[in-house]
Amino acid sequence: MTLFQDTGGDPRAARARLADVLSWYGAVSDAAMGNQPGTAVRKASLAVALAEVAQVAQNERTALYFAGFLHATGAIGSAAYRKGEPLTDRNARMAVWDVPARGARFCASVTSLPVETIDFVRWQSECWDGTGFPDQLRWYGIPQSAQLLALADFFVRADDPEEALNAIGLQSGRAFGPDHARTFTIWFHHNAGEVTEVAMPLEALADTTPPHALLDAMADAIDHHNGVNGRWRRIAAIADGAARALELDDESRAQLALACRLFGAGEIGKDIGEDEQFDPLARLGIDVRAANAAAAAEFAQPHATLASAAPIVAMRSEWFDGTGKPKGLRGKAILPAASILAATIAYARLDRGERLEDAAGTQFDPKVVRAVMETAKAHA
Amino acid sequence: MIELHERTRRISPSRLHEILMEYECTSVVDPFMGLPTHLNYLKRHGIAVHGGDLLEWFVRVGEGLVVNDMTYLRDNEVAEIVEMLPGRIYSLDMFKAWEGVFFSEEQCVYLGVWHDNVRNLRSDQQTGLAILGLWRAFCYWLQKTQSPDEMQDIPPSELAWTYIRQTEQWVTPNMRRNTVRHGDVLATMGAQSGDALFLAPPARNSFRSADARIWMWEAWWQGNPYFTIEHAYRDSLLGARAADTPSYARAIASILSTAENYPVVVMQTTEQRMPELEPILRNARPNVRIIAPHPYEIYLVATK
Numbered sequence: 001m002t003l004f005q006d007t008g009g010d011p012r013a014a015r016a017r018l019a020d021v022l023s024w025y026g027a028v029s030d031a032a033m034g035n036q037p038g039t040a041v042r043k044a045s046l047a048v049a050l051a052e053v054a055q056v057a058q059n060e061r062t063a064l065y066f067a068g069f070l071h072a073t074g075a076i077g078s079a080a081y082r083k084g085e086p087l088t089d090r091n092a093r094m095a096v097w098d099v100p101a102r103g104a105r106f107c108a109s110v111t112s113l114p115v116e117t118i119d120f121v122r123w124q125s126e127c128w129d130g131t132g133f134p135d136q137l138r139w140y141g142i143p144q145s146a147q148l149l150a151l152a153d154f155f156v157r158a159d160d161p162e163e164a165l166n167a168i169g170l171q172s173g174r175a176f177g178p179d180h181a182r183t184f185t186i187w188f189h190h191n192a193g194e195v196t197e198v199a200m201p202l203e204a205l206a207d208t209t210p211p212h213a214l215l216d217a218m219a220d221a222i223d224h225h226n227g228v229n230g231r232w233r234r235i236a237a238i239a240d241g242a243a244r245a246l247e248l249d250d251e252s253r254a255q256l257a258l259a260c261r262l263f264g265a266g267e268i269g270k271d272i273g274e275d276e277q278f279d280p281l282a283r284l285g286i287d288v289r290a291a292n293a294a295a296a297a298e299f300a301q302p303h304a305t306l307a308s309a310a311p312i313v314a315m316r317s318e319w320f321d322g323t324g325k326p327k328g329l330r331g332k333a334i335l336p337a338a339s340i341l342a343a344t345i346a347y348a349r350l351d352r353g354e355r356l357e358d359a360a361g362t363q364f365d366p367k368v369v370r371a372v373m374e375t376a377k378a379h380a
Numbered sequence: 381m382i383e384l385h386e387r388t389r390r391i392s393p394s395r396l397h398e399i400l401m402e403y404e405c406t407s408v409v410d411p412f413m414g415l416p417t418h419l420n421y422l423k424r425h426g427i428a429v430h431g432g433d434l435l436e437w438f439v440r441v442g443e444g445l446v447v448n449d450m451t452y453l454r455d456n457e458v459a460e461i462v463e464m465l466p467g468r469i470y471s472l473d474m475f476k477a478w479e480g481v482f483f484s485e486e487q488c489v490y491l492g493v494w495h496d497n498v499r500n501l502r503s504d505q506q507t508g509l510a511i512l513g514l515w516r517a518f519c520y521w522l523q524k525t526q527s528p529d530e531m532q533d534i535p536p537s538e539l540a541w542t543y544i545r546q547t548e549q550w551v552t553p554n555m556r557r558n559t560v561r562h563g564d565v566l567a568t569m570g571a572q573s574g575d576a577l578f579l580a581p582p583a584r585n586s587f588r589s590a591d592a593r594i595w596m597w598e599a600w601w602q603g604n605p606y607f608t609i610e611h612a613y614r615d616s617l618l619g620a621r622a623a624d625t626p627s628y629a630r631a632i633a634s635i636l637s638t639a640e641n642y643p644v645v646v647m648q649t650t651e652q653r654m655p656e657l658e659p660i661l662r663n664a665r666p667n668v669r670i671i672a673p674h675p676y677e678i679y680l681v682a683t684k
Binding site: 090093094098100101104105118119122129130131134135136137138139141169170172173174178179181182 | 384390391392393394395397398415417418420421424516519520523524526527530531532543546549552673674
């Protein structure tokens with residue numbers, strides 16, 4: 001079964017699909033780092049605007065956009081942010097230093113991106129005076145565009161634009177090169193500190209990375225981050241078998257397969273995974289599951305390629321008897337794919353799979369429970 | 381005004397670490413280490429590192445960043461470095477030769493005070509960290525001579541305080557023995573062995589174009605404002621005479637021949653210098669892989 005519909009050889013459609021997957025991951029990685037939603041877009045847009053002021057070459061500007069968009073991808077799976085035993089402050093700080101290099105490795109794995117993206121992500125946290133990370137590069141050893149990205153990061157994180165301008169002035173010669181700080185000042189005065197969002201330069205993406213393979217790798221990384229290695233793959237295998245048994249059409253199965261890859265993103269910014277907090281059949285966990293489901297759906301919704309799976313992800317916390325959340329949908333009002341996803345997630349978490357039958361008729365549709373159990377037995 | 385180079389030697393330790401991991405190297409020797417921040421990175425990631433350099437201040441910093449596992453400078457110790465201490469006699473004229481040329485009178489006085497204070501610290505590790513922090517303050521001053529209106533005026537002691545205090549964060553153990561050595565390339569290679577040899581060989585006669593921020597700090601450490609880098613390098617940078625092209629090639633070949641026991645040799649160079657270095661490396665090792673992420677940052681990875 002194909003995850004995405006055929007684009008009919010239309011390169012624009014293929015690039016738009018890849019862009020959607022990358023945008024989704026950019027937003028998820030921002031959440032992993034604890035950034036405000038939209039940070040990646042603002043950072044990318046500002047970096048490009050600064051590059052225009054600095055008259056950076058067009059190919060570098062394009063790469064800079066992607067670097068801004070994917071600036072936080074290194075946070076996914078980083079020991080500083082992932083779930084697990086908390087690190088000491090010192091170890092956490094050192095783990096944070098490795099985030100840009102991790103991000104660069106991710107960008108290197110996406111061959112569709114302009115090659116300069118890798119280094120801009122790697123060196124986005126370097127300081128002019130050599131006190132940055134990960135490589136402690138200094139002076140002109142840091143690419144100009146990486147410095148512009150650092151300036152953009154500093155500005156979009158600031159609460160007050162005027163204060164940020166002053167702070168950047170104070171950091172001239174320390175975090176930022178004097179020339180780069182001047183570039184920022186010029187941009188600030190021309191634009192009154194207003195960041196105008198820029199569209200992703202789709203034409204710069206090469207069609208060398210299959211979006212489905214990329215999405216699989218991303219879902220793997222998210223599972224690793226959440227401390228549940230390989231979870232989506234186990235769930236996807238059982239869910240697809242159950243969907244076949246229940247005779248879902250191809251489109252619904254494709255949406256379900258997509259949802260299996262996307263639902264884990266909802267837990268990304270949380271300190272504890274829902275598996276760790278509550279038994280999957282416990283009513284106590286409804287609020288947490290609903291919040292995670294809503295967060296995952298929110299990540300998927302803005303992207304045309306992924307939006308079809310958003311309702312499935314959002315409904316996975318509804319109960320068959322209508323006592324679930326967020327909407328309290330009952331019986332057939334819940335999408336079959338969402339019922340399958342919910343039951344499979346619970347099944348994958350249970351030590352004794354038979355317990356799923358206890359929830360048939362209340363939390364899950366009995367037909368779905370039966371299909372999931374039979375598929376799981378067949379897989380075993 | 382002093383000229384500050386636009387081109388800076390770029391060693392990306394995170395990239396180097398990725399290469400070393402690919403070849404399963406757990407120890408590395410770098411006989412041209414320069415400022416050993418890259419060795420500090422590798423150390424943090426569990427690799428045993430051994431460095432060497434002819435400039436003494438690089439080695440001193442290595443004592444603080446590479447050899448040092450747990451010593452750092454407390455607030456009161458930093459305070460005793462950055463300011464003149466009552467009761468101590470300082471050679472305030474030591475750097476007067478630089479006054480008006482590169483620095484103000486006040487800055488020259490501070491350079492003399494710092495020079496004396498760092499020599500009175502309790503350990504080599506603390507001295508190394510202090511030298512690094514003070515160097516960054518020194519670089520800030522030189523940068524400010526080029527961009528006077530765009531950089532803030534920071535009192536010397538405050539600037540030095542900030543930078544020295546910051547050095548603590550890079551001190552970390554890796555449960556391995558890590559060393560630095562004051563000596564030329566062959567002395568370092570003779571004293572240590574490892575899974576990989578990392579070479580970023582300086583170009584022929586490169587001391588003539590060395591960055592002022594590097595050689596002036598050696599002059600500061602030596603307490604001799606008339607010191608030039610030629611005093612330190614002479615013909616011994618590569619362990620043998622290397623002033624002309626054939627002898628430079630012979631010197632590099634001799635280093636590679638000495639390195640025959642290393643399973644992996646990683647040579648970092650630039651696109652411009654590739655034609656000169658690649659044939660020498662291929663002559664010494666049968667397998668050479670080129671990793672070229674950037675024209676100014678090319679890795680030649682040679683295996684047996």
